[in-house]
Amino acid sequence: MDGVKVYAPLGAGLAVACRGMRKSGRTPFKGSVRDAAMHLTPAELDALLLSLNVAARSVLFSLPFAVVIAWLLTRGRFAGRWLLDALVHLPLVLPPVAVGYVLLLVFGNNGPIGGWLRNNLGIQLAFTTAGAALATAVMAFPLMVRSIRLALENVDPGLEAAARTLGAEPMDRFLTITLPLMMPGVIAGAVTAFAAGLGEFGAVITFVSNIPGVTRTIPLALYTAIQSPGGEDQALRLAILSFVLGVIGLLLAEMLARRTRHLLGR
Amino acid sequence: MLTVKVAKRRAGFVLHAEFAAPTPGVVALFGRSGCGKTTTINIMAGLLAADTAHVALDGHVLTDLPPEQRRIGYVFQDGRLFPHLSVLRNLQYGLKRTRAPQQTIAFDQIVSLLGLAPLLQRRPYQLSGGERQRVSLGRALLSQPAMLLLDEPLAALDAARRDEVLPYLERLRDNLSIPMVYVSHQFDEVLQLATHVVLMDAGHVVAHGTLSEVSLVPQLRAIVGPDSVGAVVDGIVTRVDGTSGMADLAVGSGSLNVALTSVGLGERVRVQLLARDIMLATEEPHGLSVRNQLRGVITSVATDDDSARLVTVDVGGANVLSRVTRAAVEELGLRNGMGVWVLVKAVSTRGHAFRLGVG
Numbered sequence: 041m042d043g044v045k046v047y048a049p050l051g052a053g054l055a056v057a058c059r060g061m062r063k064s065g066r067t068p069f070k071g072s073v074r075d076a077a078m079h080l081t082p083a084e085l086d087a088l089l090l091s092l093n094v095a096a097r098s099v100l101f102s103l104p105f106a107v108v109i110a111w112l113l114t115r116g117r118f119a120g121r122w123l124l125d126a127l128v129h130l131p132l133v134l135p136p137v138a139v140g141y142v143l144l145l146v147f148g149n150n151g152p153i154g155g156w157l158r159n160n161l162g163i164q165l166a167f168t169t170a171g172a173a174l175a176t177a178v179m180a181f182p183l184m185v186r187s188i189r190l191a192l193e194n195v196d197p198g199l200e201a202a203a204r205t206l207g208a209e210p211m212d213r214f215l216t217i218t219l220p221l222m223m224p225g226v227i228a229g230a231v232t233a234f235a236a237g238l239g240e241f242g243a244v245i246t247f248v249s250n251i252p253g254v255t256r257t258i259p260l261a262l263y264t265a266i267q268s269p270g271g272e273d274q275a276l277r278l279a280i281l282s283f284v285l286g287v288i289g290l291l292l293a294e295m296l297a298r299r300t301r302h303l304l305g306r
Numbered sequence: 307m308l309t310v311k312v313a314k315r316r317a318g319f320v321l322h323a324e325f326a327a328p329t330p331g332v333v334a335l336f337g338r339s340g341c342g343k344t345t346t347i348n349i350m351a352g353l354l355a356a357d358t359a360h361v362a363l364d365g366h367v368l369t370d371l372p373p374e375q376r377r378i379g380y381v382f383q384d385g386r387l388f389p390h391l392s393v394l395r396n397l398q399y400g401l402k403r404t405r406a407p408q409q410t411i412a413f414d415q416i417v418s419l420l421g422l423a424p425l426l427q428r429r430p431y432q433l434s435g436g437e438r439q440r441v442s443l444g445r446a447l448l449s450q451p452a453m454l455l456l457d458e459p460l461a462a463l464d465a466a467r468r469d470e471v472l473p474y475l476e477r478l479r480d481n482l483s484i485p486m487v488y489v490s491h492q493f494d495e496v497l498q499l500a501t502h503v504v505l506m507d508a509g510h511v512v513a514h515g516t517l518s519e520v521s522l523v524p525q526l527r528a529i530v531g532p533d534s535v536g537a538v539v540d541g542i543v544t545r546v547d548g549t550s551g552m553a554d555l556a557v558g559s560g561s562l563n564v565a566l567t568s569v570g571l572g573e574r575v576r577v578q579l580l581a582r583d584i585m586l587a588t589e590e591p592h593g594l595s596v597r598n599q600l601r602g603v604i605t606s607v608a609t610d611d612d613s614a615r616l617v618t619v620d621v622g623g624a625n626v627l628s629r630v631t632r633a634a635v636e637e638l639g640l641r642n643g644m645g646v647w648v649l650v651k652a653v654s655t656r657g658h659a660f661r662l663g664v665g
Contacts, residue, residue, distance in 0.1 A: 198386050201353050204373050205380040206400035206449045216399075220390045304390045 080281075086253050087261040088281065094169060094244075094257055095237035098177035099230050102184060106229065107219075110188035131243075132182045140246025143175055147247070167248050172255045175243040180233035187232060191225020192218070224300045228293055235289035239282060258282055307365075308333065308453070308485055312349040313358035321345050321356075321509040329364060329453075329485040331501035336490055336520075338529055342509040343489040347455040350487070351378050363452055363485065377408075379451030379484075383458045385442040387430035393441050394426040400449025408450045411482065416444045419481060420474055436467035440474055447478070453485040460495060475499055493530045497538065497578055505529070521578070522618060522625055524608055532610065536580035537618075537627040543573045559622025560600040562650060581616060584628040585649040588638050598650040602626065604642055607635060615640075619648050626650075 080088065112118075113125055131139050147154040147165045157163040165171035195218055203213045219226075241259040248255040250264060262278040265271035309326045321342040327333040335343040348354040350361050352373030361368045361378075368376045379400075387396050401413065417423055420440045430438060439459050446454055459475075460468045472495070479486065479499060490496055496503060496517065504514040505523060513523040520526065521538040541555030541562060546569060553566040555575060562577075569575055591599065602621035610616040615635045617628045626648050630640070640646070 196386075198382065198384070199388060202380070202382060202386040203388075203399070204353070205351055205378065206445065207374050207377075207403035208399075209374055212403075217388060 083252070083261065084278065084281065087256055087258045087278070088285075090169065090172075090253070090255075091238045091257040091259075091285075094172045094176055094240075095234045097170070097173035098180060098237045099184075099234045101173060102177040102181055102233070103226070103230055106181060106184040106188055106233075107226065110185050110192055111214075113185070114189050114192045128185050129182050131179050136179060136240070136242025137246050139178060140175055140243035143171075143178065143243065143247040147171065147174065165248075167251060167255065169248075169254055171248040172244050172257065175247040176237040176240040177233075179240050179243050180236045183236055184229040184233040187225050187229030188222065189225075191222035191228075194225075195221045221304065224297050224304070227296045227300055231289060231293035231296060235286055235293070238285055238289070258285070307363075308487075309360075309362045310346070310350060310487075311358055311360040312346050312356055314345065314349060314354070314356040319509060321349075323504075323506065323509070323511050325504045325511050325514045327485075327502040327504070327514070330483040332479050332486045332488050332499050333502045333504060334488045334490055334496040334500035334517075335504050335506060336493070336496050336500075336529070337506035337512075339491055341506045343491075343506055344457050346506070347380075347457060347487055347489055351380050351455055352376060353380075366452075368452065377450065377452040379446035379449055379454040381439070381442050381446050381454065381456040381459045383461050385430075385435075385438040385462075387433075387438060387441055387445070389430050391430075392426070393422065393428050393430070393433070396430065396441060397422070397426075397445050397448055400445055404450045411447055411450055411484075413448060416447050419477055420444045434467065435463045436470045439463065439471050443474065443478065447482070447484070451484065453487065456486060456488045458489050458491070460490075460492070472498060491529075493534055497576065517576070518625070522627060524616070527610070527616075532614075532629075533582055534580070535582075535610075535616070535627060535629070536578045536584075537625055538576060538578045539624045539626065540574055540576050541624075543569050543571055543575055546571055557621065558600065558602075558624035561598075562600070563597045564650075579626055579650055581627040581629040583651055584626060586617060586619070586628050586630055586634075586638070586640065587647040587649060588640075588644075590647055591649065594649065596649045596651055598648075600626070600648040600650070602646060602648050604640060604644045604646055606642060607640055619646060621648060 109124070109128055113121065113128070144166060145151050147157075149155060149158055149164065149166050154165055157165065163170070165174055199217055199221070200213050203217045208216065238257070239259050240257075241263065244255065244257065245260055245263070250256055250260045256264065258278055258281060262275055262282070265274040265278060268274075307326060308329050311324045312321065313323075314321045319342070323342060323346050325333075335346060337343055345354065349356040349359045350369075352359070352369070359369045368378060387393075388399065391399065397413070397416070401409070417426070420443060422440060422444055425433065425437055425441065430441075433441065443459070460471055463471065476499065478484075479501075488495070488499055500517055502514070503517050503520040505512045505520050505525065507525060507529070512525045513520050517538045518540060521536065527535050539557050541557040543553050543566075544556050544561065545554035547553065551565055551567045552563055553569055553575075555562045555564060555566075555577065564577060566575060566577070585596070600621040602619040604617055605620050605625070606618040608616045608618070610629055613632055614629050615632055617630055617635070617640060619626045619628060628648065634640075
């Protein structure tokens, strides 16, 4: 959430520039997106779409868990709460490569969970796009949980008590009162995790390697470009692409947060 | 009949409250802030865990059920409207969660009783404090409660808003036969609304009964202050003088002429006769400007403070309190069983038209 504020002036500048271009009539907005996409090489487009795919899947997959964990950490009264808290925050302090390695050990084709998934459900995670999404989700999980938790802490328990006197059972109360009231935090968490997910590197490359079209997301493509002789131009283009994506993500987060706050009547 | 027994012990505070009251009607839980009134109703609603929680209404034990199934409506001091829902959807929240056979209170009825029609499409943040409390009342009532708990619903409002909401509360009391428990530390509100009073102090019930009975209890002085002590009497309007704003009330075996507007002939009216404004005479007085003279018998002489005594006089079925100096008690030889004349200035009463159709 703080990141949104820090980058807000930068985003605003970009927005003003966009509007200026639209006003001058030289570059229609819709056309400009298509034009921009047409200027990308097939490899760049692949990396972009893959990044979006991986980030979206990681968010969709981890969001329900993040809500449940945030709820447990805020409202739960059980013995191992501190342990769960520490576990959730571990990816923030561990080297991403270490996280990727642990994932490889556990979810790899010969790992305890990875092996079971492959033998019983035919799902393979190592060296696949789904695995990249998993690694991204684990890395962004603390960010998401923190944002949702903060929102949940701001929900007045008095409103839940009021719903209770009006006959709402626990799950009903959560879905009709608690969840809508914490929605700004859930959305902010999801968008932040999505934006962070676009750039996840260490855990992804360790867990699922760097396979073009399968796991080579923008940061991995950028890394590859830097490693190849004469790849400077390619690297710069990908760096700019990352920058633009990041700014759009943050602007979107701010806009969504504002819209939901308005819907909540604040 | 409503019977309540709650107990809770926590560091530095012991609550042990037990009372019964006729239903339907408005039971006022009255006492100073921090005496355990709100804790009592929170336990009744199941919002607070307790050592003992027993609420029975007309033979049904409500506290056997989890809070969300107790059908005990609750109006919070701060309204607690759901900020993400419109007024309409706030009102429907409880209604949607009741079963059809329980639905005896109709949406349209509540909307018209509480004047909510112009507010339905608004959001809670667009409402004034008084409007918010009216919506909150409507929302609680539409959940089809077996009884309604109100936690100082007017305390967060300024005097003007309070006067705006009070008449609605009276209308609910008079039009719906839902038992209500009303927490308040404002004696004015109790005077206007209550059919039964439970006086609480330091976690215990000091006295309970009709307002007339409780108004005579000595412990009330410490709560309302010496100048607000006064017997509450019910009377029937026997004559109305519209031009002077005066009315005659039959009280006990006598009649009082008091300042009362907007009352009708034959109505039952409740007035408080402030003890500091009531004089006693040992023989029938003549040539006084005081309009009201009631014949009565002294039933108690209690110490009020160092220099004053509080004398209770039975005026033929109703009791009146008079504060007189210790010196006067000694000089006139006031004592139990003595016949006296009670003098009441017509303008010194606090009165409310109170249609006692419900209790």
